[in-house]
Amino acid sequence: xxxxxxxxxxxxxxxxxxxxIRPFSDPTFPFVITHLNMAQLSMPYIxxxxxxxxxxxxxxxxxxxxxxxxxxxxxxxxxxxxxxxxILHMLKxxxxxxxxxxxxxxxxxxxxxxxxxxxxxxxxxxxxxxPELRHIHLSADNPLKARMIQLMKxxxxxxxxNQPGSELMILSKLYAFWSELNEYMQQYPTSSPISSLIxxxxxxxxxxxxxxxxxxxxxxxxxxxxxSIHLSKSECCRCFKRSISLSPIEFLIQYRVxxxxxxxxxxxxxxxxxxxxxxxxxxNNASYFNKQFKRFINxxxxxxxxxxxxxxxxxxxxxxxxDFFYAPVNMD
Numbered sequence: 001x002x003x004x005x006x007x008x009x010x011x012x013x014x015x016x017x018x019x020x021i022r023p024f025s026d027p028t029f030p031f032v033i034t035h036l037n038m039a040q041l042s043m044p045y046i047x048x049x050x051x052x053x054x055x056x057x058x059x060x061x062x063x064x065x066x067x068x069x070x071x072x073x074x075x076x077x078x079x080x081x082x083x084x085x086x087i088l089h090m091l092k093x094x095x096x097x098x099x100x101x102x103x104x105x106x107x108x109x110x111x112x113x114x115x116x117x118x119x120x121x122x123x124x125x126x127x128x129x130x131p132e133l134r135h136i137h138l139s140a141d142n143p144l145k146a147r148m149i150q151l152m153k154x155x156x157x158x159x160x161x162n163q164p165g166s167e168l169m170i171l172s173k174l175y176a177f178w179s180e181l182n183e184y185m186q187q188y189p190t191s192s193p194i195s196s197l198i199x200x201x202x203x204x205x206x207x208x209x210x211x212x213x214x215x216x217x218x219x220x221x222x223x224x225x226x227x228s229i230h231l232s233k234s235e236c237c238r239c240f241k242r243s244i245s246l247s248p249i250e251f252l253i254q255y256r257v258x259x260x261x262x263x264x265x266x267x268x269x270x271x272x273x274x275x276x277x278x279x280x281x282x283x284n285n286a287s288y289f290n291k292q293f294k295r296f297i298n299x300x301x302x303x304x305x306x307x308x309x310x311x312x313x314x315x316x317x318x319x320x321x322x323d324f325f326y327a328p329v330n331m332d
Contacts, residue, residue, distance in 0.1 A: 029167055030107040031174075033159045038062070038099040045092030047258055048244055048251070050206065053105040055083040056177075057091075058152045062099030065092050066135065069202040069243040073137045075101075080138040080149040082181065084127070087134050088202060088209075088244065095298075102156050110171070111178060127181055131199060136184065144184055151177045198242075204229045205243040208236070209251070216255050217282045222248055256281045257296050260289070264305050274301050 030053070038045075048067075057064070057080060064075045066083070067090045075081055083089055085108065093099035108128065112120035127133050138145040138152075155173045158166050211228035212220070225248045226236035240248050259281045263272075272280070278289035278301075293301045 030110050031170060032105055033156060034103045034105075036101055036103070038064075038093045038101075046090060047254060048088055048090045048209070050086055050088045051105065052085055053107050054085050056104040056152050056155075057081045057083070058102045058104075058149070058156065060100040060102065062093060062097050062101075064099050064101050066090075067092070067244070068135055069205065070134065070198045073135075075137065076139070078140065078149065080145075080152050082133075082136040082138065082148075084134045088206060089135070090244070104152070104155060104159075106174065111174060123178065123182055127178075127185060130185060132188075133181075133185060136181075144180060144187065148177055148180045148184075151180070201239050201243045204231065204239050208240070208248065209255075212248075212252055212255055216252065216259060217280065219282070219284065220252070225252070252282075253292050254296060256283060257293055260293065260301065261297070261304070264301070264308060274305075277301065 057066070057075065059075045059077055059079050061077055063077075065072055066075065066081055068083075069088045073081075108120075108124050109115065112124045114120060115124070136145075138148050140146040140149060151173050155170055155177075158169045158173065208225055208229045211225060215224070222233050222236070226233045229236065229239075231239065237247050240246055240251065244251065246254070260277055263277060263280065274290070275286040278286045281289075283289035283292070290300050293299075293304070297304060299307070
């Protein structure tokens, strides 16, 4: 079965270097769609991360801002985006506005099982390696882009209808989408030139994030982070600011808060005091931890944990899951 009742689709899981891990219901068909309403999340953004899969995003309502290492752009209602494999990105919305969107992710091997084959070299690798195709904002004001949006909406509908032969229908739409991508590349070969500095910054920040992910619980400093990517402290700060508009220390704090949330969502952290929890993610001062947690999540760690433990809250979330998984998907 292509679509399964899997609540894990609501959880952003990453490995130790912020590469996102999302299990596929069928590993032999590496394709998954996640439906999210940002109002259901504890914060109006999904932090910086990356993954080897290609990603297609379609906004059903609201405005979704996509940040990448070379800038950000807004998706309005019915807009779509293509995110290439391996790029750092984050998603956010206005905290006062509901934003509902769908994210489809798939490995290149789904379309090109043999990456050494001529067809992969001709049609996949040029897109995967083209700096100007790191991301594409698709809106209906362009006929080519409008066709790609329509294909994405058809893929979503097929996925949730989940009829016999859905995999074949999704493959046919993905191949059609990929054909349009190749046409886009031919029409706009240098539409968004990417400088070598941006590419270098991306690689350095990704390496620094890997270091932070391995050592966030330790008392690491800006100098430690800079040394890990062989830069001075000042150049490391400039590199981060150019790429993700955060300083290395700001990113470290945000990462520690995300780790605290991840721990609080497991049984492991239920019995821990807030001071124990803060120490386990690298904060040596519980008061400072409370301040930073509230800065990002708009509530204290204790309030957040109580919300997780609340029977009424759990019941509401469970109802949201059941309504989504068993109700027809309304594309209008």
